[in-house]
Structures are given as structure tokens and as C-alpha cells.
Amino acid sequence: MDDSRRKKWVAWAAALAIFVVLMLVTPAIPQDEDYHDFADQRTLFLGIPNTLNVISNIPFFFVGLTGLILCHYKDFFRLSSQGELWSWTLFFVGVTAVSFGSSYYHLYPNDATLVWDRLPMTIAFTSVMAIFIIERVDDRAGTKSLAPLVIAGALSIMYWRQVCPIFKLSFP
Structure with missing residues (x-):
């Protein structure tokens, strides 16, 4: 293996080690109950309860699908590589999923359903990070970073849910 690799x-x-250490030593931050008010x-x-909050998520579906x-x-979009195509695809999948996850959360606003609001956003945000790396640093490095970034983001949401018992997944 050469020195660069x-x-x-x-x-x-x-x-990865820094990420794991930070996850283990950083205390979970409980969500203030007033957040759902x-x-x-x-x-x-x-x-439909909280009607305007729920239906305000409809545009995410159409933007993501488009x-x-x-x-x-x-x-x-004249994308330069397969990695860029995958990253943008995953970004728009995340945006589309926001319409469902956020609508579900706003129907039943509580700490447990908040996970479904934040998970699709995390997928979209981490995909954007990979896109930034592809476009600004290196195509290959950005492409290789897509899966680890999305997985790290999803794991952070799952870790948050597991560490704080109030964040257990629920389906009312």
C-alpha cells in the first residue's frame, strides 16, 4: 500500500474513532416537551390534527419527486460522475421521505415520532455533504464518503433514540 493510500x-x-468516542462521551440531549407545542x-x-403543520410537508414530496x-x-443536471448521480438521488429520496416522516411527526407530535421527522432530513443533509466533497474536493473521495456519511447520520439518530428512552420508536 502506497503512502498516500x-x-x-x-x-x-x-x-471513525473520533465519531465513536464523541457518541460515547457526549451525554444525550433530551428534547424539551415545549418543542412539540x-x-x-x-x-x-x-x-387532521395540526392541519397546517401536516400539509405544509406536501411540497417536499413534489420537490423530491421532481x-x-x-x-x-x-x-x-449534467452530473459529472456516477457518485454524483447516487448522491443527488439519495438527497432527493431524503427530501421525498421528509414529506412522510415530518407529516407523521406533526400528526402525532411527541418525542418518539420526532425520530421519523429527523431521519429523512439526516439522509438528505449527509448526502449534501458527500455532494460537497465530490464537487469541491475530489470526486472519488466524495463518492466513497456517501455511504459512511449516511450510515453515520442514521446511526446518530438511532443512538439518540436508544440512549434517551423517551425516543423509542412508536406507532400510535
Whole structure:
């Protein structure tokens, strides 16, 4: 293994070790119950509680779906690599999933359903990080970082849920 590759492996191992140590030594931050006290708590349409909070997530579905279609439509975005295509695809999957996860959370706002609000956002955010690396640093490094970033983001949400018992997944 050449020196350059060894340095990259050491950097990845160090980043992973730092991530794990931080996850273990950082105390969980419980969510303030007032967080779920929305400004609009009316039931305006079809008996949907918090109606405006729920339906405000509909645009995420259409933006995400449009982005997914355009990513794969005759090179609309003129993406430079397969890694960039995968990263944008995963970003738009995350945006589309936000419409469902956030709607579910706003239907039943509590600490347990908050996980479903934050998980799709985390997928979208971590995909954007990979896109930044692809476009600004190195295509290959960004492509290789996509899966670890998304997995680390999802694990952070699951860790948060497991460490704080109030964040257990629930389906009312």
C-alpha cells in the first residue's frame, strides 16, 4: 500500500474513532416537551390534527419527486460522475421521505415520532455533504464518503433514540 493510500485509511480510521468516542462521551440531549407545542394546533381539514403543520410537508414530496425524475432524465443536471448521480438521488429520496416522516411527526407530535421527522432530513443533509466533497474536493473521495456519511447520520439518530428512552420508536 502506497503512502498516500495509507494516509487516507488513517484519516478515515481517525474520523471513525473520533465519531465513536464523541457518541460515547457526549451525554444525550433530551428534547424539551415545549418543542412539540406548535403555534397552529387547529384541525381544519378532514379531521387532521395540526392541519397546517401536516400539509405544509406536501411540497417536499413534489420537490423530491421532481428532483429524482430530473436526476435520471437525459442528463438534465449534467452530473459529472456516477457518485454524483447516487448522491443527488439519495438527497432527493431524503427530501421525498421528509414529506412522510415530518407529516407523521406533526400528526402525532411527541418525542418518539420526532425520530421519523429527523431521519429523512439526516439522509438528505449527509448526502449534501458527500455532494460537497465530490464537487469541491475530489470526486472519488466524495463518492466513497456517501455511504459512511449516511450510515453515520442514521446511526446518530438511532443512538439518540436508544440512549434517551423517551425516543423509542412508536406507532400510535
